[in-house]
Amino acid sequence: MRLTLRVWRQRNADTPGAMSTYDVDGISADMSFLEMLDTLNEDLILRGEDPVAFDHDCREGICGACSLVINGDAHGPERTTTCQLHMRSFHDGDTIDVEPWRASAFPVVKDLVVDRSAFDRVIQAGGYITAPTGAAPEAHASPVPKADADSAFEHAECIGCGACVAACPNGSAMLFTSAKVNHLNVLPQGSPERETRVLDMVAQMDAEGFGGCTLTGECATACPKGIPLPSISAMNKEWLRARRKAARG
Amino acid sequence: MAVSGLLMLGYLVAHVAGNLKVFFGPEEFNAYGHWLRVMGAPVLHHAWALWLVRIVLLAAVVAHAVCAYQLSRRDVRARPTAYVHRRRRASYATRTMRWGGIILALFIVWHILDLTTGTVHPGGFEEGKPYQNVVDTFSTWYGNVIYIVAMLAVGLHVRHGFWSAAQTLGVGNARRERLLRAAANTLALVLTAGFVSVPVAVMTGVVS
Numbered sequence A: 001m002r003l004t005l006r007v008w009r010q011r012n013a014d015t016p017g018a019m020s021t022y023d024v025d026g027i028s029a030d031m032s033f034l035e036m037l038d039t040l041n042e043d044l045i046l047r048g049e050d051p052v053a054f055d056h057d058c059r060e061g062i063c064g065a066c067s068l069v070i071n072g073d074a075h076g077p078e079r080t081t082t083c084q085l086h087m088r089s090f091h092d093g094d095t096i097d098v099e100p101w102r103a104s105a106f107p108v109v110k111d112l113v114v115d116r117s118a119f120d121r122v123i124q125a126g127g128y129i130t131a132p133t134g135a136a137p138e139a140h141a142s143p144v145p146k147a148d149a150d151s152a153f154e155h156a157e158c159i160g161c162g163a164c165v166a167a168c169p170n171g172s173a174m175l176f177t178s179a180k181v182n183h184l185n186v187l188p189q190g191s192p193e194r195e196t197r198v199l200d201m202v203a204q205m206d207a208e209g210f211g212g213c214t215l216t217g218e219c220a221t222a223c224p225k226g227i228p229l230p231s232i233s234a235m236n237k238e239w240l241r242a243r244r245k246a247a248r249g
Numbered sequence B: 001m002a003v004s005g006l007l008m009l010g011y012l013v014a015h016v017a018g019n020l021k022v023f024f025g026p027e028e029f030n031a032y033g034h035w036l037r038v039m040g041a042p043v044l045h046h047a048w049a050l051w052l053v054r055i056v057l058l059a060a061v062v063a064h065a066v067c068a069y070q071l072s073r074r075d076v077r078a079r080p081t082a083y084v085h086r087r088r089r090a091s092y093a094t095r096t097m098r099w100g101g102i103i104l105a106l107f108i109v110w111h112i113l114d115l116t117t118g119t120v121h122p123g124g125f126e127e128g129k130p131y132q133n134v135v136d137t138f139s140t141w142y143g144n145v146i147y148i149v150a151m152l153a154v155g156l157h158v159r160h161g162f163w164s165a166a167q168t169l170g171v172g173n174a175r176r177e178r179l180l181r182a183a184a185n186t187l188a189l190v191l192t193a194g195f196v197s198v199p200v201a202v203m204t205g206v207v208s
């Protein structure tokens, strides 16, 4: 296929960026979106131009490194990561807009690459357990009810890609933070820090300059891992519980 | 936002129920208006209970507006650069929360000047005669337009607001999702239909 790309180009954080238009040819429907960008970059390099910078790592939908807002959708039109999005989702002759995640907490580093270390600091604030873990323990040592185990697994799926923030009209990180809080808070291993975890992670999330949640649901629609919207309510419940407990002393 | 919103919502439910008394004729509606003032008597002095409700509501409106302002500022700051490729996000009710809220705030001011103080009321406003006052208001085209637009805004605002408040207060979960959505839609529909029925009744001559 032959496509027209309009890509956000920005030299670095301090210079303003703009959309640039490129034509790419010889794209097969089986290519991933990133392979399509590789094709564009090979072209640019041959022409002596600066290739488009974009984040990627595993290219199998598990690491959370890839990003891109494609035609206004975080990770593009399919419910998956950009690396797992294939060109069969587009048609010959299409014009495709490619932009970076937009949030003040995710400043643009170059072109389509943004700095997501705000997420790392949210994790550092409480996304861990303090118990020494060592080797894998005997599975029956601490029983976990099936429903709790399922919930922990569901939330552990979050790969920290930031699509939720990119899709949210308010640039809010509630879905990500709720995934991380709920993942550990439902498990017995996570219970010693149950209150401090939610209070500290939410405080860090606020300090990073993410927006406030107005429950638009755009995050859960964009999330490639299907973290559900009610997770936010579950985190609010944990937060209120922790605040009440702190107030009682 | 959730707590102040739910307070106002509770008031709206009581208000729409009270308004429907207009269908039982002037005596009953005016007597109801009178009761609002003697509510709580003889324990409370004349209109004390009413003033208590007014004070709580005013506090809720102010708190709701201040929170909305702070939240909106924070949200705008969090997305300093807009996307070039724009697309419609979220449902209509969700997208219109800010403008809807502003419309409702303006409506409340107009409404109090119209039917409580009578300042902007068309025709001879008479204290203690709410039935005639309501009929006069809905005998003007702009009265009908203002009220009906505001009531549609109320429905949309409640549709997203009620469900959203439940999430904020941590009441939502996957199992209750359908229940909460249904409750929000029912509340929105009942409020809008109930409120709108009054101007429609005056327009069609059912209430005169």
Ligand code: HEM
Pocket (backbone or CB within 6 Å): B012, B015, B019, B033, B034, B036, B054, B057, B104, B108, B111, B112, B115, B116, B130, B134, B147, B150, B151, B154, B195, B196, B198, B199
């Ligand atoms: C068709 C719809 C409506 C009608 C016919 C209506 C009618 C009235 C009437 C007659 C009163 C005065 C009661 C009295 O003084 O005895 C009143 C008071 C009031 N209404 Fe409404 N109303 C409507 C919708 C609404 C809505 C949607 C809101 C809120 C957004 C609202 C908020 C208020 C408030 C706050 C007062 C109290 C003012 C006070 O006594 O301090 N009304 N309404």
Ligand code: SF4
Pocket (backbone or CB within 6 Å): A157, A158, A159, A160, A161, A162, A163, A164, A165, A175, A176, A179, A219, A222, A223, A224, A225, A226, A227
């Ligand atoms: S919640 Fe979903 S969209 Fe957000 S960071 Fe995690 S995987 Fe990505």
Ligand code: FES
Pocket (backbone or CB within 6 Å): A055, A056, A057, A058, A059, A060, A061, A062, A063, A064, A065, A066, A081, A082, A083, A084
């Ligand atoms: S590159 Fe790892 S998830 Fe896309």
